[in-house]
Amino acid sequence: MGRACVIIDYGMGNLQSVVNALRYLDVDPIVSSDPKLVRDADTLLLPGVGSFRKAMDELNASGLAEAIQHAVTVQHHKILGICLGQQLMAEFGTEDGGCNGLGLVPGVVDRISQPSGGQIKVPHVGFNRVSFEPESRLFYGFEGPVDCYFVHSYSLGVQARPGLAALCDYGAPFVAAYENDNLYCTQFHPEKSQTNGLRILSNFISA
Amino acid sequence: MLKKRIIFTLLFDNGSFMLSRNFRLQKVGNISWLQKNYNFSNVAFFIDELVVLDVSRGQRDLEAFLAALTEISTGCFAPIAAGGGVDSVVHAKQLLRAGADKVVLNSALFEQPHLVQEIASEFGQQCVVGSVDLKANGGGYDIMVNNGMRKLNMPPSEALAWHMRGDVGEIYLNCIDRDGTGQGYDLDILDILPTDWNLPVIIAGGVGNAKHFAAGLAEPRIDAVATAHLFNFVGNGLMNARRALVREGLHLAEWPDIRAVDLGRAG
Incomplete structure (x- = not known):
């Protein structure tokens, strides 16, 4: 652990549960909306649920988007995007008419589509099976597929290779986790995935 | 594939956790x-x-x-939905800030539909759990609001169809007649759902043992089974029930016991 672990607060979602999970792992995070703290943090977490467009508006208006870019591309500090956080790290989201994301992860975030023939319920809610790449750092120490908790209506398509760390299938395959150098994100909620998620968070912290 | 869920429901009344039987509290x-x-x-x-x-x-x-919600959420690494008398966006936000991931709305579904829309637009559709209390009326069911005290004068399927337009993420169906009885779920309450219903369904009311969970989990229309009875699964009861259900082949998520997992305490 370096100097600071900052959970980025841009007004969306339950940040307390991420705090609780990190504290359980003996990490004491700072919850902050201050771009200056974000620019210098060694470890960033970008959680969140809700609308992609609204979140990007918040991140851009507050200067947090620029601070995140600086932290991860200039200073090379590590970041974990969770749920909406993963989506925001992508290039583009189609929700509410569409807008650009942070552009850290290749790919487009689109609404979960119905498979031909069958009918699936949207949002995708609950634990689902995640298959990971053997060299994944987030999934270090796991054997075989891992059950993780999802709650979302939009997802990142699998065109995001390389960097694809884990896949989940709901109607169609989508990116469950991505990791490329210092950039990490998960569509599922590690802080809500019982001991599976605590272990994934622990792997991120020690990565 | 998507796993089915076991949900535990805690009932809180002015400082105490409660048992409920047919909505009478103890x-x-x-x-x-x-x-x-x-x-x-x-x-x-x-x-x-x-x-x-x-x-x-x-x-x-x-x-x-x-305060209770904050304390509970500190040691719970599973999703939490909270509600009861939610009457404003600010109220919903307070629940989310105290550790909830979702907001449960009951009477508001039918009495303040605009509030439901506002909360969905502020926090997303996935953040809203619609809770519906049902009471048998000899042949069908009535939706009851205000803690089960007032009957809604609208057929349930009509009242619910309105919420398929995108403001509710899941529905929690509770049978007042079975509540706290331990007689098992009343699966017939599922018939009130409109035929093209496409949101996750949670069933509650009546669980007494693991077999009741199994019956609910085996029903294709059900995504999650809930119990609010504090004494049906005491000690390791829930752990044992869960393991038995997995052995029977029911699709439940699995994760290692906290005592067996090496978290490498990274700090």
Whole structure:
């Protein structure tokens, strides 16, 4: 652990549960909306649920988007995007008419589509099976597929290779986790995935 | 494939956690009882999701509820939905800030549909759990609101169809007649759902043992089974029930016991 672990607060979602999970792992995070703290943090977490467009508006208006870019591309500090956080790290989201994301992860975030023939319920809610790449750092120490908790209506398509760390299938395959150098994100909620998620968070912290 | 869920529901009434039978409440213990005597932190490792409801009949003590919610969420690494008397976006936000991931709305679904839309637009559709209390009326069911005290004068399927337009993420169906009886779920309440219903369904009311869970989990229309009975699965009851259900081949998520997992305490 370096100097600071900052959970980025841009007004969306339950940040307390991420705090609780990190504290359980003996990490004491700072919850902050201050771009200056974000620019210098060694470890960033970008959680969140809700609308992609609204979140990007918040991140851009507050200067947090620029601070995140600086932290991860200039200073090379590590970041974990969770749920909406993963989506925001992508290039583009189609929700509410569409807008650009942070552009850290290749790919487009689109609404979960119905498979031909069958009918699936949207949002995708609950634990689902995640298959990971053997060299994944987030999934270090796991054997075989891992059950993780999802709650979302939009997802990142699998065109995001390389960097694809884990896949989940709901109607169609989508990116469950991505990791490329210092950039990490998960569509599922590690802080809500019982001991599976605590272990994934622990792997991120020690990565 | 998507796993089905076991949900534990805690009922809170002005400082105490309650047992409910046909919506009549009986006091069990406060938050310290829940943690120390009931060992809720351990129970929380064997559920897929937690629901915490303020079912106070009189004046609600929101501060006390938020304090209890905060304490419960600290040791619970599963999703939490909270509700009971939510009457504003600010109220919903307070629940989310206290550790909830979702907001449960009951009477508001039918009495303040604009509030439901506002909360969905502020926090997303996935953040709204629509809770619907049903009472048999000899042949069908009535939706009951205001803690089960007032009958809604609209056929359930019509009342629910309105919520398929995108403001509710899941529906929690509770059968008042079975509530707290331990007789098993009334699966017939599923028939009130419109035929093209496409949101996740949680069923509640009547669980007494693991077989009742199994019957609910085996029903294709059900995504999650809930129990609010504090004494049906005491000690390792929930852990044992969960393991038995997995052995029977029911699609439940699996994760290692907290005592067996090496978290490498990274700090």
